[in-house]
Amino acid sequence: MIRFTNVSKTYPNGVQALKNVSLSVEAGEFVAILGLSGAGKSTFLRLINQLIDTTEGEVEVNGVIVNKAKGKVLRNARRQIGMIFQGFNIVKRMSVLSNVLSGRVAYNPTWRSVFGLFPEADKQIAYRALKRVDILEKVHTRASELSGGQQQRVAIARALAQEPLLMLADEPVASLDPVTTIQVMDYLKKINKEDGITTVANLHHVDLALKYATRVVGIRAGSIVYDKNMKDIDKARFFEEMEQVYGRHIHADEVLGDE
Numbered sequence: 001m002i003r004f005t006n007v008s009k010t011y012p013n014g015v016q017a018l019k020n021v022s023l024s025v026e027a028g029e030f031v032a033i034l035g036l037s038g039a040g041k042s043t044f045l046r047l048i049n050q051l052i053d054t055t056e057g058e059v060e061v062n063g064v065i066v067n068k069a070k071g072k073v074l075r076n077a078r079r080q081i082g083m084i085f086q087g088f089n090i091v092k093r094m095s096v097l098s099n100v101l102s103g104r105v106a107y108n109p110t111w112r113s114v115f116g117l118f119p120e121a122d123k124q125i126a127y128r129a130l131k132r133v134d135i136l137e138k139v140h141t142r143a144s145e146l147s148g149g150q151q152q153r154v155a156i157a158r159a160l161a162q163e164p165l166l167m168l169a170d171e172p173v174a175s176l177d178p179v180t181t182i183q184v185m186d187y188l189k190k191i192n193k194e195d196g197i198t199t200v201a202n203l204h205h206v207d208l209a210l211k212y213a214t215r216v217v218g219i220r221a222g223s224i225v226y227d228k229n230m231k232d233i234d235k236a237r238f239f240e241e242m243e244q245v246y247g248r249h250i251h252a253d254e255v256l257g258d259e
Contacts, residue, residue, distance in 0.1 A: 001027045001166060001198045002048060007057035009043050017043040019222040020057070025215075027165075030192045030199045032209035034226070034245055035219035041202040044219065045168050048200070049081045050074065062165060079106040082159030082197075084188075086171035088151040092144035096135070096154050099143055100126040103161030122161075129160035133187050149180035156187055167191065169201035173208070181205070185212050206242060206250060210235060218245030 002025040009018040017040045025031055035041045046052045047059050047067070054067045064077045082103075090099045104122040118126075130136040133153040143151060152172060159167060169188060173181040189212045192199045203209050209216050216233065218226030225244045233241075242250050 001025050001029075001062055002200070003058075003060040004044075004047075005058045005060070007047065007059060008055050009040075009047060009052070010055045017222055018047075021222075021224055022057075023217065023224060023227070025198060025200060027198050028192075028196050030189065030212060030214045031201070032213035032216050033200065033202045033219060034206060034209055034216060034242070036246055039219045039245075040222045041219055042170055045170050045200065045202055048166075048168060049078055049083060075106060079162060080165045082162050082164035082167045084152070084155050084159055084167065084169040084172045086174045088148070088155045088175075090143050090151055090154055090158070092142070092151075094143055095139070096130065096141050096143055096146070097123070097126055097139045099154055100129055100157045100161050103129075103158040106162070125163070126157070126161050129157040130154075132160060132191065133157050147180075149176055149183060152176065152180075152184050153187065156184070156191070160191065164197060167197050167199045169199065171202050171204060174204055181208070188212070206239070210238060218242070220245050220247070 004021050004023045007018055007021045008016065010016045021044070033041045033044060043052065047054055048061060050066050058065050059067045061077055062080060064073060066074060066077050069077055098116065101118045101122060104118055104125065107122070108118065127136060127139065130139055133156050135150060135153045135157065138146065138150065143154060146154065167188070172188065173184050176184060185208055188199060188201065191197055213230060215229050216226065217224060226241065239250055
């Protein structure tokens with residue numbers, strides 16, 4: 001599903017965020033990306049859907065080398081990639097339905113999107129997406145009236161409305177309380193398992209990686225320093241092994257900063 005081949009990213013200010021990274025993610029995996037603030041986690045995620053471009057190397061997604069793709073080829077590749085952000089990135093003055101329908105923009109002519117004239121088939125897709133995250137009853141509610149957890153569920157529904165093959169989540173629960181965090185992670189795992197949507201999530205909560213991921217990848221100073229499938233992880237030694245990623249022993253419930 002995803003293949004990084006000798007990928008490096010250096011920003012204009014000279015900061016090298018990723019250094020010669022090679023990594024493959026198979027279809028159906030739930031990969032948790034761990035690392036300190038500034039380690040390169042968000043850069044890694046944003047290279048997948050080309051929110052930023054590579055400096056060197058190739059990023060392949062579902063058979064398309066996205067950092068070399070342009071025009072329609074790149075748009076089609078992006079259409080298959082849902083994205084969930086820490087700050088939700090929903091339009092608060094719009095209704096829940098309108099926010100979720102924005103996930104259908106890539107499937108419609110520009111004039112339909114500008115005027116909000118989505119076909120009934122798209123509305124049905126939006127309703128189903130909202131039902132998947134148990135928030136269909138808020139379909140006509142203004143997004144600004146929702147709690148943080150509800151807004152993140154709307155963001156997940158919007159990504160689902162794209163009918164993606166791949167879901168990227170950049171610190172999806174960093175702004176949420178512990179109870180809502182578990183609810184949102186439960187939805188992401190349910191979608192991963194039931195729909196077979198490959199999921200890659202940057203997480204600050206190390207315990208969430210153990211609970212939800214099928215694979216844990218650790219990034220430190222732009223390099224991959226840890227990569228294990230969950231079946232190969234000895235949970236009794238896991239937090240000791242995390243010293244490779246964080247440079248010290250950590251506790252199960254630690255929240256390790258923002259990037």
